[in-house]
Amino acid sequence: MQETGKRIPFWFSVLPLLVMIAAMIITIVKFEGSPHVPLITGTIVSAFIAWRFGYKWNDIEEGFYKGIKLALPAILIIIMVGLTIGSWIGGGIVATMVYYGLKLMTPSMFLVSICIICAIVTLAIGSSWSTMGTIGVAGMGIGISMGIPAPMVAGAIISGAYFGDKMSPLSDTTNLAAGITGTDLFEHIRHMFYTTLPALAIAIIAYWLLGRQFGGDDLNNEKIIDVMNVLSENFVVSPWLLLVPVIVIGLVAKKVPALPALAVGVFLGWLCHIFVQGGAVGDAVNTLQGGFTIESGNTMVDELFNRGGIDDMMYTVSLTIVAMAFGGVMEQTGMLKAIVEQILKLARSARSLVATTVLSSFFTNVAAAEQYISILLPGRMYTQAFKDKNLQSKNLSRALEDGGTVTSVFVPWNTCSVFIMSTLAVHPFEYAPYAILNFTVPILAIIFAMLGFKITFMSDHERKEMEERDQKAS
Helix, strand or coil: CCCCCCCCCHHHHHHHHHHHHHHHHHHHHHCCCCCHHHHHHHHHHHHHHHHHCCCCHHHHHHHHHHHHHHHHHHHHHHHHHHHHHHHHHHCCHHHHHHHHHHHHCCHHHHHHHHHHHHHHHHHHHCCHHHHHHHHHHHHHHHHHHCCCCHHHHHHHHHHHHHHHHHHCCCCHHHHHHHHHHCCCHHHHHHHHHHHHHHHHHHHHHHHHHHHHHHCCCHHHHHHHHHHHHHHHHHCCCCHHHHHHHHHHHHHHHCCCCHHHHHHHHHHHHHHHHHHCCCCCHHHHHHHHHHCCCCCCCCHHHHHHHCCCCCHHHHHHHHHHHHHHHHHHHHHHCCHHHHHHHHHHCCCCCHHHHHHHHHHHHHHHHHHHCCHHHHHHHHHHHHHHHHHHCCECHHHHHHHHHHHHHCHHHHCCCCHHHHHHHHHHCCCHHHHHHHCHHHHHHHHHHHHHHHHCCCCCECCHHHHHHHHHHHHHHC
C-alpha cells in the first residue's frame, strides 16, 4: 500500500462503510433493488475522503484496479460455471442427476444427504464453488421437486460445501490461512477439527429434524412423479451421463486446476447436447451464451432448467467488480487497516485476541467484499499480536478460517454470496438461517476462545525457534 496521503482516522475510515450499508438497506429493503448502486456510493465516499486526506487520484485508481485484479480468478470461475450449467442442462446431465436423485432419495433424509454429499465432494476437490455449481445445482432441482423450500436446500448445500472447503488440503483458503501464518497445513487442519466437526454434527442433526416434516407428504410424491415424467419426456435420461460430473470431480481430485477441469466438463456437456440429446450445433453453442430454454408445461421444471450460460452470470460479474473496487480503495488508502486496528484494541488477553480475530475476519468480509481479504488482512495484521501473547500460529490460522472462510456467504455483496445467488438462485437473507454450519463455526470459535478451550501456547523451545526464524527473515 502506498502511503502518499495522511493517515485517515478511524471515524473517517468507517464512514464509507456506514454510508454503503445504509444505502444497501434502503435500496434492497425499501426499493427491492440490487446492491450495485450502494456499493458504488460507498466507493465514491471512500475515494472522496481519501482525496481530502491527501491521496492522489492515481493512488485511489490503483486501489480500484488492485481490488478488481484480486477478483479476476473468481470472475473467470463464475463465467466457467455459467458455461457448465448451460452445457450440463442442455446435455441432459442435470436432468439425469435430478431424475435419479428423486428416485433414490427420500424427502425426509434429503437435507442430510445433500449436505453430506457436498461435504464429501468438496473434501475431495477442495472447491466449494465447483461443488455448488455442479452438485449444488442438481441438488436444488431435487429438493425443490420434493417440495422442500429452496432456502433450506441451499442452506444444506452451502453447509456441506463449506465444511469440505474448510477442511480439504486442496482448498485455496485452507492453504492461504496456513501459508500466511506460517502454520503447517495439516496441523492447521487438525486444529480446525475442534470447531468445524461439532458444527457439522449440529448442522446434520438440524437438517434431520427439519427433514422430518417432509416425510409423509403424498402431494410431494405426486409432484415427484410428475417431475420425473416431464424430465424423461424432454430429455434423454441415462446413467452414462453421470460420467461427466464424475470425470470433472476426478480431474479436480487429481489436482487439475478448476478452470481446465470445468472446461472439460463444458466440452463434454456440449457434446452430450448434440449427440445424446439430439440438439443442433447452433442451439448447443447458443446455450453456452444465453442459457438453456425449455417450455415443458411444468412450471417447476421450467423455472429450474431455464438458466445457465455466460449471460446468466453477468449480473454476478458486474457486482463482483463493483464490490472489489470498493474493497480495493478501502485497503489501498489504509481505511480498512484503521478499522481493524481499532478493533484490535479490544483484545487485552490471549482469549479475547482469538475472539477478536474471528470477528475481525467477519467484519473484513463485510467491508472488503472478498473472502481472501478476510484471511489476508487480519492474518498480516495480527501475526505479531499472537506472537506477543505467546500463542502458536495455528490459533491464528484457525481463527481466520472460522471468522472469514465460512461467514462470507452471509454478506450479500461479498463475492461468495454473489456466486451463490447466481448459482443456487436463493438470496443470502433467505438461506442464512439454514446455512447452519456457517454461523455455528464462528459462534463455537468465540465460545471456545473465551473459555480457553484448545488455545495452545508456544513452549520455550518453540518460542526460541520462532525468534531465530524472525531474525533470519529480517
